[in-house]
Amino acid sequence: MQGRAERTERLARAWRLWMTAGPGLFWIVIFLLLPSLILLGIGFFSIGNYGNPHLPLSLEPFREVAGYSILGWSPDNIATILRSLLQAVSAAGLTILLAYPVVFFIVTQPPALRPLLLLFVILPSWTNQVVRTYAWMELLGPGSALSHLAQNAGLIPPHLGLMPGILAMQIGLTYNYLPYMVVPLYAAAEKLDWSLVEAGRDLYASGRRLFWSAVFPQTIPGLLSGIILVAIPAFGDYVVPTLLGGGKSMMIGSLIASQFLDTPNWPYGAALTIFMLIFTCAGLIVFRVMSKRLGSSEGSMI
């Protein structure tokens, strides 16, 4: 009898679960999981005359990703992928350099003031990404004061701006993703065990050594989360390279988007997407293994 009551109870629970969570889960499966599987599948079709997917199945789109086309082999795609990787890595590096002083500045303020100071770092990221990127077009464009400065210093030819180009793209990405580095680092710094610093100071350790051996190791979990949160979206960013990068410095995100917007080539675009997702997953796995090995918790992850 006991077993039967238990089974009815379990069935009732499952029924209620599907009545409440079911519709939302179903919605996501139909309108996101299914479409993204279709997108990935299209990467294995032949390329039709109008860039539409065609039977038979083939690896032609992936050959195109590697740089082969009717015109022969070109290194453009490899350059684009390397450029995206470099931009993602340097965006992470620059946000780290900017975030550390800010985070430790906030942590050393009175507790009542800290949430407000953190909010002021985050607030700009609540504005629209197009608007934020547009602001940098204004700052770096050919007629801007910064461009005049660079022209007079002979850094760029006259009549050209600091934008479009690789530098502008780098600035745009760093600006856009800085809060994503600050928040997890702050979470780690706020929990910092300062007794280690005190102990080191008692042993007359220098400031630099104190930082590297007592403070820095404790912030590594936050740092790793920050790197993931900055590098992955920066790698696939679409708005920044399109508006600030210009035609000569494409990134993989803008390359993918143009296969679906300008001159459609769906299978090629889908193959590029698969390639980008593989890179993303590889990055995630590497950092997951690293943070596991360091024994960090994922509490600082958003």
Place this chain on the structure above:
Amino acid sequence: MSQHLTPPIRRALLLTSLPVYILLYAPLALIAVFSFAPAPGGTAAGLHWYDALLHAPNVLAALRRSLTLALGSSILGTVLGTLMGFGLSRFRSRARSGFAAALPSLIIYTPIIMPSLVFGISELIFFNLMHNATGLFAAGLLTMGIAHVTFQAPYVALVVFARMAGLDPNLFEASHDLYANGRQSFLHLTVPVIRPAIIGGFLLAFTLSIDDFTISYFTAGPGSTTLPIYIYSAVARKGISPDINALATLMIATVIGIGLLQYGFTRQKDRLAVPRTGD
């Protein structure tokens, strides 16, 4: 904590952080300054470009569409998200583990972690194929709304789930003991108790929708230009222009104003500091 660092180090921290704060706000402030530029041919700085916005039918139509889209999608997103958060918190079997038990969480996190470019392109292809096959789902506000609900519902579910996790499970046992059926107990106990989370989730869904660019851009049709898409097309076409400065300033002021208000009204422990790209 301040006593752990010597005054020179604290001074150095201040001197290095100040430029970062300036860097964060300078571009936004510059847009605001330029938005007061004089009218063409005129010399006096003023509200000329704001006045021009009020007389631009395209801008007003885009604003109306943004608000319609945000309101419609957040209502459905909040309903679906609340039910998901509630159901998963109350009825998920704790005994079972493994793939079947983790599946709902995996589904909920997909829209949140998927790069918005991949999200947008998947929807573009899906709606395109569906339209060719059935004649329904023509690209427009409807397809944008469907896509928005897909990313709003999981965020609402997370907010509601977090609130449910903070409740005493005995509360539900008590209502059961008082012979309340599932529907009664949901409407008269759960909804009032988690109301702050539902309202918070709705506001989050609304701002996510207003802010979204990439996913909207790929699901939009010819007649469904929303504000972020309007700005993007104008910028891509003609670069920097004073009327866009005025529009961008209004958007920045609204978002920062709402952010500060939200901060002022929420209790200290409920404050959720999350950066958003809003793409």
